[in-house]
Amino acid sequence: MTPGTRKKVVVMLVLLMLALVPTLFLTGCGGNGSQNAVKPVRVGLIPNQSPDKIKAQYEPFRAYLSQKLNLPVELFVATDYAGVVEAIASDKLDLAYFGGLTYVQAKRRADIYPIVTEIDRFTHTSKYHSLIIVPSHSPVERVSDLKEKTFAFGDINSTSGSLYPRIMLDRAGIKVPGDLQQALYTGGHDATALAVQNGTVDAGGIEDRILYALEEKGIIDKDKIRVLAQSDPIEGYPWVVRASLDRELVEHITDAFLDLRDPDLLRLMRAEGYARVSAADYRYVEEEAARLGLLQK
16 A cells, blocks of 8 residues: 555545544434433422412523523422422422421421522511411401311411411310311412401411412402411421432522522512521421321321
8 A cells, every 4th residue: 555545544534533423422322312411400389379370480580590500490380289299209309499397298208408498578587477367357356266167278288378277276275177167278378368358268377478468469458357366487488409419509509599689580489588498497397297197107
């Protein structure tokens, strides 16, 4: 082979190898490259109001988080609280927004931990309250007067719509459901507030922040309901991550919350800002939920 011929052969081999590089790369990644696709961060939200309202409310947050993480973000809203617990227990979610009760229920089934909660625009702290409300014209004056009355809870797994109303009823000597004429579960705080306002039930349990928002929007007429009792302060809803999630990603997610300053987005999320929380902040919720039989064995 002459030097000129040898040179031509080498050039041809180099060109052939360059042409094969993309094919070799795709083959190593699974043929069509699907295994090399960026996985989205999957975010679950509890339906403390109607699921459609929740998803619309958090769509701007989805876009914000996606931009901050430089990753795709997907939202999931179950039809009930238990659905979000099931999703994270099945490793179908990476990040979830729970109530305190939902979190302590979920951590019995999944290896998870809380990272942040919101500083509320109504309370100006990370704390909030559960309320027992009655129609404004109701003759009921004390929680103990609710014995043999109809009572509306939200979702059975709601912290302020189920657990804390039970705590307040229990302290007044009323056992649920035995000492009530009827215990109803409306599925959400907005439905509970409307049931009380319309006189469909004698009383109901609701989160104070949601009640204020419903009054602000004109959905509930504050002159048609009355607050009968208020709970002790409750730590805010925790944003929770899977323990197996990459720690660097968790820190980026945490920073995205702590760095959130957009007033429009904060208003949509009913927040003034965010603060770090830990499992210890929800110990009382766990103890009371276990005492009242709201935790699975």
